[in-house]
Amino acid sequence: MSTSDEVHENVKKYYGSRLASSCDLQTSAASCGVSCRPAPGRVAEALSLVHPEVIRRFFGCGLPVPAKVEGCRVLDLGSGSGRDCYAFSKLVGQKGHVTGIDMAEEMIAGSRKYIEYHQQKFGYDETNITFVQGYMEKLCEAGIQNDSMDIVISNCVICLCPDKRAVLQEAFKVLKEGGELYFSDMYASKVVPDHLKQDPVLWGEGMGGSLFWRDLISLAHSVGFSTPRLVSASHIVVHNCELKAKAGDISYASGTYRLFKLPKNPKMSKATVTYKGTVADFPDELEFDSSHSFKKDVAVEVDGEMAAVLQSSRFLPDFKIQILHETEPNSDSAPQYCHLNPFLLADRLGSSVKQCSKTGQ
Template sequence: METLEYHELVQRYYGSRLEIHGNLKTSASCMSPSTPIPQSTFDALRLVHPSVCKKYSGCGLVVPEKLQGCKVLDLGSGSGRDCFILSKLVGQSGHVIGIDMTAELILASRKYVQYHQQKYGYEKPNTIFVQGYIEKLNETGIQSGSLDVLVSNCAMCLCPDKKPVLREAFRVLKEGGELYLSDIYSSKAVPEHLKQDPVLWGEGLSGALYWRDLISLVHEVGFSTPYLLTASHIMVHNSELQKKASGITHTSATYRLFKLPKNRKQSDAVVAYKGTVPDHPDLLKFDMYHCFETDIEVTVDAEMAAVLQHSRFSSDFSIQSSDKPAPSPKCAPQVNPLVYFLWAIQKPSCICIFLYVLHYMKRKKEILVSNSYHCN
């Protein structure tokens, strides 16, 4: 199929066929978050109109920290649920744009803009919805370097060519901006004949990116290393789809990618988290490997140092060039974060991988982390 045919397929699949998210045939849209939901996000979610939540079909919850005053773009906004959560979190001074190719979803989302404006007590709306393609943001009029944060919730897997999506995301981000990317990834390259199946494509399975290709693609475009935050195995409920996709497993994973300055300083650093990110006074879990405990100095590599220094988190850390040894920030000591992704994609019997902080011991100044598996 050509790109236009894929777009038309997705528009039909999500515009008329999927009236509620329960019509989907995989567990991708009902994933429980692998980390506790911050209170502010939970409060915002409770305020979203029930009809909007009913039509939601993303991969869990995609809401990064510290969004007050930010300009945010949701790539593939669907029913608008994530946009309305973000609308609350960015505040009246922030701005949220939702873009989706499906006219029915854009029209449905626009119906609730005024509802949420009034619900949040805003003087004017801070959210707009635009019909368009996430690989063609230039056609929507979004300017280069104009946005602080991009989020994407199981949208890239519905695009036949992933590189233009990442390239456009990189273009519209400000220097230091973040792409908070949740999507579906496959255990191997998907054969072409499976990409022709409308249901497999609509479910995001046959359009899933082979997980190894993500790293090479983001580096080609110019992004930082992808920082893995969560990874959960996707269950296929439909027996016919299981048979078609036999031999390929799928994982829902969330990554953080940053647009860093080209001429940045390349050196390790000793950093200390100040405890100033809302909802995270004692500990900031940045990804599966980096957990920053308040007021504790740790050493990070040159790229992570650049992420902290040039992103919206710069005021939340003290950062000094590394000239003395310090412990590393560890969510999972002695374990490469890639291992968690491999566990999720190679263990079909596991519903989810939950990585979370069980206990915080202030006296010993150490973090105890448990990997909990819920398996059949």
């Protein structure tokens, strides 16, 4: 498995024909997606309406569903059976639109089978969902326009891609200014050595291609995104003893991060922000990420980047923002990023590990 084409072919086979359902995976990744984080009301309802066959073939490792998606244009990278696309189809409403892209013909054919079912279930006059066969490293070739999406999501797919920079660059290009990449993926506790990347089963399970979590931060910055904000995390249990032995002292966690496409040269001024309580499902408090939870009518000071995110994104009308002063370049000491470590967050949310383990240990 040395070229990108070989890696893609291996992954197509792995998900297209080898795995019949999420139960066939060798780790707890997919079980976490369903059980770890209680979904807010509308999201739980949308998921409950998705066809059981689509759910059975869910291979994600999280719940990449941000707040306030009604009317949005959403792109799902590596849409698989389409679970997240169909949930979003309900959440964005008739005026929104969802595009799922997947490179595997079987996955696209399988997901398309349920378009009409969901259109009827949601009571839409016409469908608001499109599935496109293509590579997420080449979105333009697949017909996805630049600056056309409000939200790009992905669920346990970037770990399967050999060229993660290309994926992030493409996501950046197709997002509108102020839009966000909100995605769940597998992360490694250290850099995965090259010899493990050659193992087709380790790669297919996401273990060979998982990014060391810290590398996501530099990668995101180099592409032009804001600093990734960690939303949720859970430990991944490797059930297969052989794979566990191969991985040695590397552990894995699932993490959901959100990365914003800010305007060019944004003003990074600290600000006092007050949440108005206006986002649906979150009248009292909006949990923006694991370090920022905004209570209604309570003014809090945020750093320049968070202020820029709120000012340029779809959340602007939901906050009163008072600019304090411009942050001097390099005025802060080197950031530590411990708060972005999914392993630490998974420890903190400890109960989810027990919920997720298929063995129940």
